Amino acid sequence: MTKRGKPGLEDIARTLGVSKMTVSRVLRGATGFSEVTRDRVLQEVARTGYLPNRLAAAFGPSGSSTLIGVCVPRLTSPLFGSVLESLNHSLARLGYQTMIGSHNQLPEEEEVWLRTLASWKPAAVVLASRMHSTGTLALLRDMGVPVAEIWDLTTKPIDLAIGFSHFDNGLEMARCMTAAGRKRIGYVGALGNRNTSGHLRFQGFTRGLAEIGMTLTAEEHLHDQPGFYAGYYGTETMLSRNVTLDAIYYHDDEMAIGGLAYLTRIGLRVPEDIGVAGWGGMEAASILPRRLTTTAIPTARLGKIVAEAVVSRLRGDPVAEVTIIQTRLVPGSTI
Amino acid sequence: MTKRGKPGLEDIARTLGVSKMTVSRVLRGATGFSEVTRDRVLQEVARTGYLPNRLAAAFGPSGSSTLIGVCVPRLTSPLFGSVLESLNHSLARLGYQTMIGSHNQLPEEEEVWLRTLASWKPAAVVLASRMHSTGTLALLRDMGVPVAEIWDLTTKPIDLAIGFSHFDNGLEMARCMTAAGRKRIGYVGALGNRNTSGHLRFQGFTRGLAEIGMTLTAEEHLHDQPGFYAGYYGTETMLSRNVTLDAIYYHDDEMAIGGLAYLTRIGLRVPEDIGVAGWGGMEAASILPRRLTTTAIPTARLGKIVAEAVVSRLRGDPVAEVTIIQTRLVPGSTI
DNA sequence: CCGGATTAGGTTACCGGTAACGTCGCATCC
DNA sequence: GGATGCGACGTTACCGGTAACCTAATCCGG
Numbered sequence: 206m207t208k209r210g211k212p213g214l215e216d217i218a219r220t221l222g223v224s225k226m227t228v229s230r231v232l233r234g235a236t237g238f239s240e241v242t243r244d245r246v247l248q249e250v251a252r253t254g255y256l257p258n259r260l261a262a263a264f265g266p267s268g269s270s271t272l273i274g275v276c277v278p279r280l281t282s283p284l285f286g287s288v289l290e291s292l293n294h295s296l297a298r299l300g301y302q303t304m305i306g307s308h309n310q311l312p313e314e315e316e317v318w319l320r321t322l323a324s325w326k327p328a329a330v331v332l333a334s335r336m337h338s339t340g341t342l343a344l345l346r347d348m349g350v351p352v353a354e355i356w357d358l359t360t361k362p363i364d365l366a367i368g369f370s371h372f373d374n375g376l377e378m379a380r381c382m383t384a385a386g387r388k389r390i391g392y393v394g395a396l397g398n399r400n401t402s403g404h405l406r407f408q409g410f411t412r413g414l415a416e417i418g419m420t421l422t423a424e425e426h427l428h429d430q431p432g433f434y435a436g437y438y439g440t441e442t443m444l445s446r447n448v449t450l451d452a453i454y455y456h457d458d459e460m461a462i463g464g465l466a467y468l469t470r471i472g473l474r475v476p477e478d479i480g481v482a483g484w485g486g487m488e489a490a491s492i493l494p495r496r497l498t499t500t501a502i503p504t505a506r507l508g509k510i511v512a513e514a515v516v517s518r519l520r521g522d523p524v525a526e527v528t529i530i531q532t533r534l535v536p537g538s539t540i
Numbered sequence: 541m542t543k544r545g546k547p548g549l550e551d552i553a554r555t556l557g558v559s560k561m562t563v564s565r566v567l568r569g570a571t572g573f574s575e576v577t578r579d580r581v582l583q584e585v586a587r588t589g590y591l592p593n594r595l596a597a598a599f600g601p602s603g604s605s606t607l608i609g610v611c612v613p614r615l616t617s618p619l620f621g622s623v624l625e626s627l628n629h630s631l632a633r634l635g636y637q638t639m640i641g642s643h644n645q646l647p648e649e650e651e652v653w654l655r656t657l658a659s660w661k662p663a664a665v666v667l668a669s670r671m672h673s674t675g676t677l678a679l680l681r682d683m684g685v686p687v688a689e690i691w692d693l694t695t696k697p698i699d700l701a702i703g704f705s706h707f708d709n710g711l712e713m714a715r716c717m718t719a720a721g722r723k724r725i726g727y728v729g730a731l732g733n734r735n736t737s738g739h740l741r742f743q744g745f746t747r748g749l750a751e752i753g754m755t756l757t758a759e760e761h762l763h764d765q766p767g768f769y770a771g772y773y774g775t776e777t778m779l780s781r782n783v784t785l786d787a788i789y790y791h792d793d794e795m796a797i798g799g800l801a802y803l804t805r806i807g808l809r810v811p812e813d814i815g816v817a818g819w820g821g822m823e824a825a826s827i828l829p830r831r832l833t834t835t836a837i838p839t840a841r842l843g844k845i846v847a848e849a850v851v852s853r854l855r856g857d858p859v860a861e862v863t864i865i866q867t868r869l870v871p872g873s874t875i
Numbered sequence: 876c877c878g879g880a881t882t883a884g885g886t887t888a889c890c891g892g893t894a895a896c897g898t899c900g901c902a903t904c905c
Numbered sequence: 906g907g908a909t910g911c912g913a914c915g916t917t918a919c920c921g922g923t924a925a926c927c928t929a930a931t932c933c934g935g
Contacts, residue, residue, distance in 0.1 A: 259659045261921035280625040286616035324594045433824045466827040489768040492801040596891035600920045
């Protein structure tokens with residue numbers, strides 16, 4: 206073993222009487238060694254408890270990194286949490302590690318994060334955001350690594366896109382509501398008018414209404430982060446303008462549940478007096494007195510598919526430029 | 541600029557007519573350069589858009605890494621999500637990056653994660669778990685980097701401990717319940733009997749009852765992950781054994797809300813017929829028809845404090861071995 | 876039995892920072 | 906005026922893998 210520190214590739218090689226390169230080849234599962242050599246190497250590796258040095262591997266002119274950067278809007282959302290957990294787990298099984306960041310729906314924060322990430326020479330980047338700053342785009346180009354845009358679908362992906370159409374999710378919910386005979390519909394959203402996935406659902410929703418000549422009776426776009434509170438107070442604010450509604454579509458399930466709490470408090474019956482629909486398919490939606498009408502997102506499956514797509518891309522295997530994940534409108538009983 | 545690729549330290553140095561080392565010193569904010577040189581370097585760095593190579597920095601015999609590993613039970617919990625987001629943000633401001641993993645309350649998964657992390661030569665490790673395998677402990681010793689055990693307090697920290705006593709949280713809630721006159725109390729938990737923070741709260745809770753000579757009237761330990769469903773069905777299962785209760789303490793708020801949904805469905809009034817208490821202080825707890833009795837955890841503050849403590853430790857500044865974060869019992873109106 | 880293809884390795888160069896240490900000039904002080 | 910100290914740099918060595926290239930032995934069909 207070299208003077209101090211942990212055993213390295215060279216230590217394994219020396220005790221076995223082979224070269225570093227042979228050991229490296231075996232460990233990377235490359236070709237160019239016999240069965241016998243492979244077994245001897247693996248045995249010695251196990252005996253010494255050798256730990257590879259990813260830093261060194263990712264360094265060099267070769268630079269074969271196993272690091273993948275992932276940036277989502279926030280870490281406090283169970284939806285993104287589920288995607289991340291699934292992605293992390295799947296990538297780990299495939300031999301990759303992640304560096305996770307959040308951009309809080311601000312393109313500048315994404316850019317700052319990406320700049321830091323770039324200094325770690327990642328093998329690929331996964332972004333969950335609709336808007337990228339010009340700096341981000343330039344940096345991605347410079348980095349020259351695969352990029353997966355997930356969560357939403359883009360018309361022109363930078364490289365890969367994996368997700369589903371939030372616009373269609375909104376559209377579908379509008380059709381569901383109008384088909385149920387709702388006439389005076391309101392919308393409560395969050396994150397202002399920023400170009401987020403939620404805003405895209407809103408646009409799809411209004412389009413769905415427009416299809417049959419309807420418009421929103423009222424809308425309330427809070428600037429807060431989505432959440433139970435926001436749904437509660439957003440509903441209160443909207444109704445305080447003395448509008449009469451027979452249904453409300455919410456930014457997401459948390460806000461819908463918050464809204465439900467307010468509606469119940471002021472004595473409205475759901476769905477008799479007013480209908481409610483959310484988005485996201487969170488677990489809580491199914492234990493309410495009445496199962497919430499929502500759109501379920503297969504987050505864990507999404508994470509797994511993203512992991513597989515990115516790794517295929519890195520291995521040079523053919524990958525579809527756009528992969529659509531199927532979402533499901535859960536009728537529930539609040540419409 | 542060297543043949544191909546991005547500008548490096550050497551390129552900056554050459555155009556300025558100084559050595560790489562001088563540029564490195566300026567960029568790291570070390571000493572040994574004049575004001576004039578500093579300004580010239582910074583200007584050239586800005587002009588070329590130089591990006592440092594953390595890989596190279598963390599490599600070498602020097603090995604000054606800015607990577608910090610963080611492992612939490614799961615990424616789908618808003619509580620841990622909030623801690624991670626705050627930790628991530630605070631560490632980023634201090635010039636550090638994180639590599640995040642989850643262990644799903646299984647010490648073996650934590651060990652596998654740590655082994656992978658170790659191959660990236662991190663500067664420090666943050667663990668949110670009560671149980672560590674012997675392999676984990678050995679590896680941590682070998683790595684020889686600062687270790688912060690967060691979330692729960694341990695009697696003998698490996699290095700640093702930052703958190704609060706889950707045992708005391710449970711104890712305090714027991715006192716709150718008994719002080720309110722509750723006599724026949726049940727408990728609904730998750731994750732089986734594994735040595736988790738939740739189980740520690742359970743133990744503190746039973747101790748609190750024992751203090752005044754009481755015992756639990758019923759208890760239900762599900763093996764599932766905590767969640768709304770689990771709370772709902774756990775309550776159903778417990779009550780199906782024909783026990784009569786006047787209060788239930790839950791693993792956490794999500795389960796309490798799930799339980800509340802079941803209790804309401806079967807026609808029990810809260811808190812008149814039965815009291816309910818959760819833990820965690822999640823946002824949803826405050827928009828229920830009656831504000832949920834719970835324990836609020838300052839997750840964002842915890843993340844910030846952990847970041848500062850770890851960085852102080854890395855800089856060699858003195859740091860308290862144990863830091864206690866104050867939690868707050870929210871009386872609510874469900875007890 | 877021979878020549879080209881394949882297999883199983885070895886050799887070399889290199890990546891981009893950083894600790895450690897050496898050096899030089901200049902101000903200071905006795 | 907010589908010794909001393911220190912600020913401001915320059916030099917050197919090095920980390921641990923990996924692509925690219927090279928070599929020797931083996932194999933196999935004609």
